[in-house]
Amino acid sequence: MGDPGSIVRKAIWASKRFGIEQVFSSLNLIGLALRNPSAGASYLAGERKKLQMVVLHNSITVSVKLLLGEVDPRLEDEILELETFGDDLWNELRSRAPRWTPLSRAECNYLYMICRMVKPKHIVETGVQHGLSSAYFLKALERNGSGMLHSVDLPSKEYTSRIGTIADKIPPDVKCGWLVPRELRKNWNLELGDSRYILPRLLAKINGIDLFLHDSEHTEEMMRFEYSLAWKHLRKGGVLMSDDIDLSEASREFFPADKAVGANGYRKGIAKLSAIVKP
Numbered sequence: 001m002g003d004p005g006s007i008v009r010k011a012i013w014a015s016k017r018f019g020i021e022q023v024f025s026s027l028n029l030i031g032l033a034l035r036n037p038s039a040g041a042s043y044l045a046g047e048r049k050k051l052q053m054v055v056l057h058n059s060i061t062v063s064v065k066l067l068l069g070e071v072d073p074r075l076e077d078e079i080l081e082l083e084t085f086g087d088d089l090w091n092e093l094r095s096r097a098p099r100w101t102p103l104s105r106a107e108c109n110y111l112y113m114i115c116r117m118v119k120p121k122h123i124v125e126t127g128v129q130h131g132l133s134s135a136y137f138l139k140a141l142e143r144n145g146s147g148m149l150h151s152v153d154l155p156s157k158e159y160t161s162r163i164g165t166i167a168d169k170i171p172p173d174v175k176c177g178w179l180v181p182r183e184l185r186k187n188w189n190l191e192l193g194d195s196r197y198i199l200p201r202l203l204a205k206i207n208g209i210d211l212f213l214h215d216s217e218h219t220e221e222m223m224r225f226e227y228s229l230a231w232k233h234l235r236k237g238g239v240l241m242s243d244d245i246d247l248s249e250a251s252r253e254f255f256p257a258d259k260a261v262g263a264n265g266y267r268k269g270i271a272k273l274s275a276i277v278k279p
């Protein structure tokens with residue numbers, strides 16, 4: 001082992017040369033490879049996916065721990081098993097709607113783990129489109145053995161986004177949420193209409209919600225509207241989640257950087273998809 005002074009000097013040199021984040025992520029990779037020898041060996045043999053998956057799952061577990069506390073190791077294993085479910089969904093999505101880039105794999109796993117930990121009676125989400133987030137929520141509810149997902153989306157094939165009108169949000173021959181496997185639909189209530197009208201009625205009907213995800217129209221007005229309404233109806237210990245929180249001022253208020261936890265692992269603070277627990 002070298003002397004501590006020289007190790008520190010080398011670390012400073014490496015962080016200047018490659019960037020501090022790069023150095024930490026390399027050290028993290030080495031640590032994870034040592035703790036997962038078979039993934040580490042595959043990586044050295046040129047097969048990178050296995051270790052990349054371990055890295056991904058590890059960072060999501062860190063996010064969930066920051067948000068909700070200790071994670072049962074069995075749940076960490078469950079996330080690895082979820083890979084086949086995810087592969088099937090993504091293959092289907094890419095074959096039918098290749099230009100869409102909805103939530104990332106890591107973000108979907110984050111939603112799944114939060115749902116498994118909170119064990120919600122009622123989840124409400126706005127923005128379904130193909131049904132990726134819905135599928136992950138419903139998969140988690142199936143494992144929980146109870147709970148309902150209420151989803152809201154527009155009946156039309158087009159919607160307004162920050163970049164203008166999206167005319168073909170789903171393939172022409174399918175309906176909103178087409179990606180959700182049939183066997184998971186029994187715990188699903190899909191309401192078609194503008195969230196401005198549907199959400200107040202829906203939330204008034206359900207007596208308190210445990211999880212809320214905003215992923216509909218990412219305008220300042222809509223984000224503020226949905227966040228404040230959902231917050232009012234969230235029970236204590238419930239979780240407010242939103243995609244694309246970087247797009248709105250309202251997010252800074254509802255997802256303060258010292259309390260919200262992004263799906264990026266390792267630190268509190270905001271990410272594209274972030275979550276906050278109602279105290």
Ligand SMILES: C[S@@+](CC[C@H](N)C(=O)[O-])C[C@H]1O[C@@H](n2cnc3c(N)ncnc32)[C@H](O)[C@@H]1O
Pocket residue numbers: 102103126127128129130131132133134152153154158159160169193194195196215216217
């Ligand atoms: C980014 S996509 C949702 C992606 C989805 N969460 C997923 O994981 O695949 C946005 C969706 O929000 C819906 N949307 C846009 N404006 C809306 C509104 N005013 N009310 C309800 N849904 C709306 C759109 O129709 C579109 O399907």
